[in-house]
Amino acid sequence: MTAAATESGTGPALGAEKLLHIYRQMTRIRFFEExxxxxxxxxxxxxxxxxxxxxxxxxxxxxxxxxxDDYITSTHRGHGHCLAKGATPDRMYxxxxxxxxxxxxxxxxxxxxxxxxxxxxxxxxxxxxxVGMAAGxxxxxxxxxxxxxxxxxxxxxxxxxxxxxxxxxxxxxxNLPVIYACENNMYNEYTHYSETTAGEILARPAAFGIPAxxxxxxxxxxxxxxxxRLVNDARxxxxxxFLLCNTYRYRGHHVGDVNREYYRAxxxxxxxxxxxxxxxxxxxxxxxxxxxxxxxxxxIQAEVxxxxxxxxxxxxxSPYPAVDQVKEDVYA
Amino acid sequence: MPEVAVRELTMAEAxxxxxAEEMRRDPRVFIMGEDVAEAGTPFKxxxxxxxxxxKSRVIDTPISEPGFTGIAVGAAMTGMRPVVDIMFGDFLTxxxxxxxxxxxxxxxxxxxxxxxxxxxxxTLGGGRRSAAQHxxxxxxxxxxxxxxxxxxxxxxYDAKGLMKTAIRxxxxxxxxxxxxxxxxxxxxxxxxxxxxxGVADVKREGEDITIVATSSMVPVALAAATMLxxxxxxAEVVDPRTTWPLDEKTLIESAKKTSRAIVVDExxxxxxxxxxxxxxxxxxxxxxxxxxVKRIGAMHVPIPFSPPLEDAxxxxxxVIFEAAKxxxxx
Ligand SMILES: Cc1ncc(C[n+]2csc(CCOP(=O)(O)OP(=O)(O)O)c2C)c(N)n1
Numbered sequence: 216m217t218a219a220a221t222e223s224g225t226g227p228a229l230g231a232e233k234l235l236h237i238y239r240q241m242t243r244i245r246f247f248e249e250x251x252x253x254x255x256x257x258x259x260x261x262x263x264x265x266x267x268x269x270x271x272x273x274x275x276x277x278x279x280x281x282x283x284d285d286y287i288t289s290t291h292r293g294h295g296h297c298l299a300k301g302a303t304p305d306r307m308y309x310x311x312x313x314x315x316x317x318x319x320x321x322x323x324x325x326x327x328x329x330x331x332x333x334x335x336x337x338x339x340x341x342x343x344x345x346v347g348m349a350a351g352x353x354x355x356x357x358x359x360x361x362x363x364x365x366x367x368x369x370x371x372x373x374x375x376x377x378x379x380x381x382x383x384x385x386x387x388x389x390n391l392p393v394i395y396a397c398e399n400n401m402y403n404e405y406t407h408y409s410e411t412t413a414g415e416i417l418a419r420p421a422a423f424g425i426p427a428x429x430x431x432x433x434x435x436x437x438x439x440x441x442x443x444r445l446v447n448d449a450r451x452x453x454x455x456x457f458l459l460c461n462t463y464r465y466r467g468h469h470v471g472d473v474n475r476e477y478y479r480a481x482x483x484x485x486x487x488x489x490x491x492x493x494x495x496x497x498x499x500x501x502x503x504x505x506x507x508x509x510x511x512x513x514x515i516q517a518e519v520x521x522x523x524x525x526x527x528x529x530x531x532x533s534p535y536p537a538v539d540q541v542k543e544d545v546y547a
Numbered sequence: 548m549p550e551v552a553v554r555e556l557t558m559a560e561a562x563x564x565x566x567a568e569e570m571r572r573d574p575r576v577f578i579m580g581e582d583v584a585e586a587g588t589p590f591k592x593x594x595x596x597x598x599x600x601x602k603s604r605v606i607d608t609p610i611s612e613p614g615f616t617g618i619a620v621g622a623a624m625t626g627m628r629p630v631v632d633i634m635f636g637d638f639l640t641x642x643x644x645x646x647x648x649x650x651x652x653x654x655x656x657x658x659x660x661x662x663x664x665x666x667x668x669x670t671l672g673g674g675r676r677s678a679a680q681h682x683x684x685x686x687x688x689x690x691x692x693x694x695x696x697x698x699x700x701x702x703x704y705d706a707k708g709l710m711k712t713a714i715r716x717x718x719x720x721x722x723x724x725x726x727x728x729x730x731x732x733x734x735x736x737x738x739x740x741x742x743x744x745g746v747a748d749v750k751r752e753g754e755d756i757t758i759v760a761t762s763s764m765v766p767v768a769l770a771a772a773t774m775l776x777x778x779x780x781x782a783e784v785v786d787p788r789t790t791w792p793l794d795e796k797t798l799i800e801s802a803k804k805t806s807r808a809i810v811v812d813e814x815x816x817x818x819x820x821x822x823x824x825x826x827x828x829x830x831x832x833x834x835x836x837x838x839x840v841k842r843i844g845a846m847h848v849p850i851p852f853s854p855p856l857e858d859a860x861x862x863x864x865x866v867i868f869e870a871a872k873x874x875x876x877x
Contacts, residue, residue, distance in 0.1 A: 262676030313853030324852030375609030
C-alpha cells in the first residue's frame with residue numbers, strides 16, 4: 216500500500232489497493248446489470264429484473280465495511296447487494312436464467328437470490344418484507360455472542376410499510392446490532408417519493424432514539440466511512456442505526472420500463488449520469504489524488520468485462536433443473 | 548335478450564370501462580392504490596382514468612397496503628364506495644386483518660348497523676416467471692371468510708358486468724383478475740349491464756363430463772374440451788364466476804347431467820376452491836355420479852421461477868384432457 220488520502224467527511228484514509236477493489240466491485244455490478252438488460256432484450260432471461268445501475272456506491276460502500284460472516288437482507292433490486300456481499304456473477308446469472316447452477320437452483324430468480332456462504336439471507340420481492348428478518352439475524356447474533364452485525368437494505372418505498380416501525384421499535388428496545396440502509400433513489404416504482412412520504416425521513420428512526428444520518432450515496436468513500444463507523448458501533452454493542460443513502464437508479468423500475476418521461480424528466484436522468492456517476496467519481500478522484508492512473512482503471516474494466524462475459528456464457532450453457540426437482544425444498 | 552351493439556374489448560379495457568362508467572354514475576366511487584394514477588397500474592388497467600377523474604378520485608398511495616385498506620373500510624362505512632387496488636394478489640397477506648377481521652365482520656358484528664360497500668381489485672395467476680411472491684392465486688383464502696364476496700371473471704364480458712355489480716354491492720367484494728388475461732379480447736356490449744353474483748355460466752355445453760373451471764383455468768378447460776371432442780368426449784365447461792356466493796345449483800345440475808366432474812382452479816390444490824366445489828358436487832349429485840369428482844389445482848409447492856419448473860406447477864389442457872379421458876374410460 217503506497218498512497219493514501221483523506222478528505223473531510225470521508226473518514227479514515229483508504230489505501231489505493233482497497234480503493235481499486237472498491238472500484239472493481241462497483242464496475243462488476245454495473246457490467247453485470249448491463250448484461251442483464253441485454254439478456255432481457257434478447258429474450259434469453261425469463262421474467263423481469265430491477266437493475267441497480269447508478270446505486271453501486273451504496274451496496275459496495277456498506278458491504279466493504281462488513282465481515283464476510285455479517286448478514287445482509289436485500290430487495291427486489293438486489294443484484295448489487297448480492298455481488299457486493301460476495302456472490303459471484305456466474306451463479307447469479309445462472310439463477311437469473313432459471314438454471315440448476317444458480318444460487319437457488321433456479322427456484323428463486325432475480326428477486327430471491329440468497330447465499331448463506333456470503334451471509335446473504337436473501338433478496339425479497341415484498342417491499343419491506345425483510346426488515347424483521349434482518350433484525351432477527353441481529354437478535355440471534357447478539358444471543359449467540361457472535362459479534363456479527365446485520366444490514367437491512369431497503370428502498371425508500373419501504374418507509375410506507377408499518378412492519379418497519381414495529382421492527383425499529385423492537386430493535387432499539389432490545390439494542391440489536393442492525394443497520395438500516397435506506398436507499399432513496401427517489402422513486403417508488405413510478406411515483407416520486409415526495410408524494411408518498413410525509414415529514415422528514417430521518418425523524419422517523421430518530422423518534423425511536425435510533426441514531427440516523429444521511430450520506431451522499433454516489434460517493435462511495437463517504438458511504439464506506441459512515442458505514443464503517445456504524446458497523447463498529449453496532450459490533451461494540453451500541454445498538455441499531457439508520458443510514459439514509461441518497462442515490463438514483465439510472466434505468467427503469469424494471470427492465471421493461473423504458474418510456475419514463477411521464478414520471479421523470481430525461482434531463483434529470485442525464486444529470487445524474489453525467490455528473491453523479493459513482494464509478495466515474497471514484498475513478499476521477501483516484502487519478503486526481505495520484506492513487507491510480509487511467510491504465511490501471513482501464514485494466515480493471517477490461518478484466519471485469521471478460522469475467523462478466525464468461526459468466527453469462529456459463530449460465531447460458533448450464534442446464535435447467537430436472538422437472539422432478541420442483542417438489543424438492545418445500546420442507547427442510 | 549334485446550339486440551345490443553357489441554364490440555371487442557380486452558379484459559383490461561372491460562374492467563376500466565366498468566370503473567369509469569360507475570365513477571361517472573356515482574360520485575361516491577373512487578380508486579385508491581399504488582401507482583394507479585399517472586402510471587395506470589403496472590398492468591395499465593387504469594390508463595386514462597386519472598386524466599378523466601382527477602387525482603382526488605384516482606389516488607396514488609404510499610406502499611402501505613394495510614393502511615390504505617383500513618382507510619377504505621372507514622370511508623366505505625361513512626358514505627363512500629372505494630375501489631382499492633392491490634397490485635399483486637400475493638400482497639393480500641398484508642391486508643388480511645383489515646379485510647378478514649374488520650371489513651368482513653363490521654356488518655354482522657354491528658347487528659346490521661354498519662355497511663362496508665368496498666371493492667378490492669387484485670390479481671392472481673402464474674406463468675409470468677415472477678417466482679414465489681408474485682404468482683400466487685389466493686382467492687380461496689378470501690372465499691373462506693363469511694362476509695366477503697369473491698369474484699373471478701374469465702372473459703371481458705363477465706369482467707365488466709361483474710365489476711359493476713361489485714361496485715353497486717353493499718358488501719366488501721374481492722375481485723380477482725388473471726395477470727395473463729389482461730390482453731385477451733372478447734365481445735362486450737356498449738349498453739349498461741350487470742351480471743348478478745352467484746350465477747354460474749356454462750361456457751360450453753356437453754354431455755359426457757363436466758369441467759368446472761375458474762378465472763385463468765376457463766380458457767384452459769375450453770382448450771381441453773376441444774381436444775376431448777376429437778376423441779369423441781363431449782365436455783361441458785362451467786364457470787362459477789363467483790366463488791362466494793356459489794351457484795351450487797348449476798354445478799350440481801351439470802354434474803347430474805354428465806355424471807362426471809373435474810374441478811380446475813389455479814389456487815394451490817390442497818384445501819382450496821377445488822375442494823369446496825368438489826364437495827358440493829359430490830354431495831349434490833351423489834346418486835348420478837359415475838366416478839369420484841376429480842380436483843386439479845396448482846401443485847402444492849411455492850411457485851418456482853425456473854420456466855420448466857413453473858410450467859410443471861400450473862394445470863394445463865393436457866393434464867385436464869388426460870384426467871377426463873381416464874374418467875370416461877377412453
Ligand atoms: C408489499 C409490496 N407492495 C407493492 C409491491 C410492488 N412494488 C415492487 S417494487 C415497488 C416500489 C419499491 O420502491 P422502493 O422501495 O423505493 O425501491 P426501488 O424500486 O426504488 O429500489 C413496488 C410498489 C411489492 N413488491 N410489495
